Amino acid sequence: MLQSVIPAVYPILKSSYRLDFRQIGLITLTVQLTASLLQPFVGIYTDHRPTPYSLPVGMGFTLAGLLLLSSAPTYGMVLLAVALVGVGSSVFHPESSRVARLASGGQHGLAQSLFQVGGNAGSSLGPLLAALVVLPGGQRTIAWFSAAALVAIIVLTRIGSWYKVHGAVRAKASAVLDSRHPKLSRRRTALALAILIALVFSKYFYLVSLTSYYTFFLMSRFHLSVRSAQIHLFIFLGAVAAGTFIGGPVGDRIGRKYVIWCSILGILPFTLVLPSANLFWTTVLSIVIGLVLASAFSAILVYAQDLVPGRIGTISGLFFGLAFGMAGVGAALLGSLADATSISFVYRVCSFLPIIGLLTAFLPNLESGYKRSRA
Numbered sequence: 001m002l003q004s005v006i007p008a009v010y011p012i013l014k015s016s017y018r019l020d021f022r023q024i025g026l027i028t029l030t031v032q033l034t035a036s037l038l039q040p041f042v043g044i045y046t047d048h049r050p051t052p053y054s055l056p057v058g059m060g061f062t063l064a065g066l067l068l069l070s071s072a073p074t075y076g077m078v079l080l081a082v083a084l085v086g087v088g089s090s091v092f093h094p095e096s097s098r099v100a101r102l103a104s105g106g107q108h109g110l111a112q113s114l115f116q117v118g119g120n121a122g123s124s125l126g127p128l129l130a131a132l133v134v135l136p137g138g139q140r141t142i143a144w145f146s147a148a149a150l151v152a153i154i155v156l157t158r159i160g161s162w163y164k165v166h167g168a169v170r171a172k173a174s175a176v177l178d179s180r181h182p183k184l185s186r187r188r189t190a191l192a193l194a195i196l197i198a199l200v201f202s203k204y205f206y207l208v209s210l211t212s213y214y215t216f217f218l219m220s221r222f223h224l225s226v227r228s229a230q231i232h233l234f235i236f237l238g239a240v241a242a243g244t245f246i247g248g249p250v251g252d253r254i255g256r257k258y259v260i261w262c263s264i265l266g267i268l269p270f271t272l273v274l275p276s277a278n279l280f281w282t283t284v285l286s287i288v289i290g291l292v293l294a295s296a297f298s299a300i301l302v303y304a305q306d307l308v309p310g311r312i313g314t315i316s317g318l319f320f321g322l323a324f325g326m327a328g329v330g331a332a333l334l335g336s337l338a339d340a341t342s343i344s345f346v347y348r349v350c351s352f353l354p355i356i357g358l359l360t361a362f363l364p365n366l367e368s369g370y371k372r373s374r375a
Contacts (some may be wrong), residue, residue, distance in 0.1 A: 002062055002145055003089060004126025004237070006031055006069070006082055007212055009134050009142065011226045016139060017075045021216075025335025028212050030079045032328025034086030036321035043094035043317025047310075051095060052160035056153045058092030061085070063149035070143035089324065097316035099163050101305070108305065109256065112298040113248025120244045120294060123211075124237030131230035184307070184364060192307055195359045196300050199264055200322050202356035203296050205330040206271065209350045210236060210286065212331045217343045222279045232283060239290030247295030248302070256299040256306075257363050263296035264357030271351040275344055293354075297323065306366050 010024055017023075046054070065084030072078045097115065104111030134141050184192070214236060215229035224232070243263075251259040267289050274285045297319075304315045338346050 001122030001125050001129070002066060002149055003031070003035075003085055004123040005066070005130055005134070005142060005145055006085065008127040008130035008230065008233070009139065010212070011215065012134065012139055013078060017078065019075065021213075021335040021338045022332070023075065023335075025212070025332040027078065027082055028208065028331030028335075029328040031082040031086040032324040032326075032331065034083045035089035036086075036323070036325030036328065038087065038090035039093055039317035039321035039324070040314065041317070042090055043311075043313035043315070046095050046098070046313040050098070050163070052163040053157070054091050054095050055099075055156035055160050058088045058090070059149055059152045059156055061088030061091060063088075063146055063153070066145055066149065067143055070140050072139075086324070090321070093320040094313040094317040095163075097301070097320070098312045099159065101312055102163075102166075107249070107252055108302045109248035109250075109252040109298060111248070112302050113245045116248075116298050117241055117245040120237065120241035124234055124241050127215075127230045127237065128234040131227050131234075135227060135230070188364060189307055192363055193304065195362055196304055196319070197322060198356055198359055199260060199296065199300060200319060201326050202264055202353045203293060203300075204323050204326040205334075206267075206350050206353045207240075207293065208327040208330040209334055209346060210289075211327075213334065213338065213343055213346065214286070216338075217347060218279075218282070220343050222282075224279075232286075235283065236286045236290050239287040240294040243291040243294030244298060246291070248298040250295070251299040251302065255365065256303040257360065257365055259299040260296055260303070260363070261357065261360045263292050263294075263299070264354055264360065266354075266357075267292045268354040268357070271354055275347040275351060303363075303366065 007028065010027070013019060013027070014024060042054070045051070062085050065081045065086075065088065068084065069078060069081035072081050097112070100111045100115035101108055129145075133144065211233075214233050215226070218224045218229040218232055219226065247259050247263060270285050270289050270292075274282060274289070277285055301316065301319050304319055305312055308315055334346050334350070337349070
């Protein structure tokens, strides 16, 4: 929720600092790169030395960034503020993903979906709260969200204490479950990871075209007000939150590879139609795209964790980092493309990205190998 306030207030920032789309893209690039570059290193470190209290520390960086953003006097200070929010995300995600897996009781997909649906549900609330609070009150009201960050720090400190006491025992039990998955050669593991990275690229480049520029697309194409466009963004992000929850438990039941197939390649017909649809069908198509596409990440993440057992922090940091980093690079590139052409052209180009989902055919089926080993 706190992080999603940033793209939700882009119209305010664009007006206040007289920004073009390239500069809007640079804001997203800054928060996403700082949220991505540190994560793999944090994950590697915590695999060797678990750090339970990194959770409230990460939220502390986010708190500082929001307070600075509420009163930033220049565009440069805006970039510094969103960078602090990104650092908070880098510190938070690897260990929080490990805690979710340790608390899963073996239902890793369900646990990751519950973990991520919290983030996506908060992301969907950000634009709505911005429309209700920040738009009427101005940029300074962003500071009001610091109360939520303070509550989160208290909660995360308690979770860190639980993890410190129970983490080692749970980690051993999880390692036993991980060891039952079939072992692949280094070459096949590297190829599978490369395919997963390409799928993350497809998912997040397309997703950032909606999260960063959807309001501008609606305002340009259908002449909606800022408030109305924010409400449409809230509806889309709500669909993303619902889709995130669906992907994990379905992957536990039918296999994560099948979820990846359906979630990436399955949205292609809808993305191709979206740029030319009317307002009603744009809303409907965006809901379908959000539901289906969002189910991919928890399946991809748990698949990668099963692929490289014993490296939960490293894999979590790598894939969360890639997700945020690719979203940031995508926002900057798409912003420059929008300045050179139009927002509608950006959506037509991005509509072909789900074709990359065809690479899923080359992923090994870990679930079937596990079933054979048990038999």
